[in-house]
Amino acid sequence: MKKGMSGNMKRVIVDYKKLNAPLLDLLVERYPDGYGDRDIISFRNAQGEWVECIEVTTEDTMYLVKVSKRLTTAMEEYDDNDSDEDEIDISGSNDFEEE
Template sequence: MIRKIVDYQKLNEDILNLLVEKFPDGYDEGDIISFRNAKNEIIETVEVKTDDVTYLVKVGVKLIKAMEDFGDDEDLDEGTDESDINVDGLHEDD
């Protein structure tokens, strides 16, 4: 089986779908595969598989955001409801 290391920015919709299906509530420390690349940098990934390819997707805050945002497009089309706005910590000027 082929193994490919993929950055979240290069994920196609199919791979992102696999990630969301495998980790619907997000991933945890036990799901992370760590290794050193050719530059001796530590790379952290999560694994998803298709029939012929194992993808190691680099993890980080941006991947989490991409997974959370995936499928939320219809929410954007409906506009923002006032109840969706977080006003905690905001103070009204007197």
């Protein structure tokens, strides 16, 4: 388990289509230059499908955001729009709920 992380954290798997602005903010902050192979967490979900995600954590929730080309595009577009406006040890664990 990562330092400072509570065992009582809610764990959620999120598809990029369901990302809200605060979660996109956290993703762009955590991965300002994009994410790489070392950032990807891979596992089989309850349906036996292979899933690749990147992690972002809030005070009470660990989110695994499903990786796809569309996620990369969404992060880049969100970061560009934001700039224009000037404004889990989970290895071996599959106890995330999907949104």
